[in-house]
Amino acid sequence: MPIKIPDTLPARDVLIDEGVSVMTDSDAIRQDIRPLQIGLLNLMPNKIRTETQIARLLGASPLQIEMTLVMVGGHTPKNTSQDHLISFYQNWEDVKHRKFDGFIVTGAPIETLPFEDVSYWEELKQIFDWTRTHVHSSFFICWGAMAAAHHFHGIPKYQLAEKAFGVYRHQNLDPASPFLSGFSDDFQIPVSRWTEVRRTDIVASPALKILMDSNFTGPCLLSEPAARNLYCFNHIEYDSTSLKEEYQRDAAAGKPIRPPHGYFPNDDTTAPPQNRWRSHAHLLFGNWINQVYQTTPFEIGEIGA
Helix, strand or coil: CCEECCCCCCHHHHHHHCCCCEECHHHHHHCCCCCEEEEEECCCCCHHHHHHHHHHHHCCCCCCEEEEEEECCCCCCCCCCHHHHHHHEEEHHHHCCCCEEEEEECCCCCCCCCHHHCCCHHHHHHHHHHHHHHEEEEEEECHHHHHHHHHHHCCCCEEEEEEEEEEEEEEECCCCCHHHCCCCCEEEEEEEEEEECCHHHHHCCCCCEEEEEECCCEEEEEEEHHHCEEEECCCCCCCCCHHHHHHHHHHHCCCCCCCCECCCHHHCCCCCCCCCCHHHHHHHHHHHHHHHHHHCCCCHHHCCC
């Protein structure tokens, strides 16, 4: 089944060219099923790119999904036009009366700041608390995952001496988890962050379970069964060229950055990188959507009751 997004959203043409099934409003109305309501709180600076990455993975599901783009009201993005924000985004204050089957919170390029120093931290804490009563299942990504784990469970983040940057091998720690259905025992995921969470802090929290781990970059994916939440500290949603563009951007700015680990063939930064995580990205999002579909109330108003 297709994903329902606004007809003029820039991601639409990209997804159609890739073969992702996208539906119009009129087609959606004719279908006698309730589409899953998925909210995307997009904290990334390049909002159009992140919209496309997430919509690509949601749109591969065999279910009808309606995606609502959300932003915090206490922050004005610098890298996305006001026209785009006005056309496609709603402030959280304007949607907080709604219920969502699923809600995704992205990363943000502010990970070296203490959480309390982030300009929209107070609003984000309200959003996190709101997900407990208005969202059936939440999916937190990268900095969004660190922020949510800190808010809900007191998990600290730690500054790294060097940026964890590249494509790293990860292990499937719980093959029986419905979120990891179809996953290999060993797979690769892009990592791009200056901070980390540590295994010792996570295992001390009985509410959390580590599903994916890496010997190189530490825990990657946590589940919180009681709240039906996922915390992913790495960027499994990234495009093939995302790490390349980050590397070129930082190198051009004169920042001390090494080529991303295990990314360019033979470490040749002029060679086109190969995507070795795409299938597992689709698996993870597809498994999450399936779990949301299987467990969410048919009457959406019953969420949080």
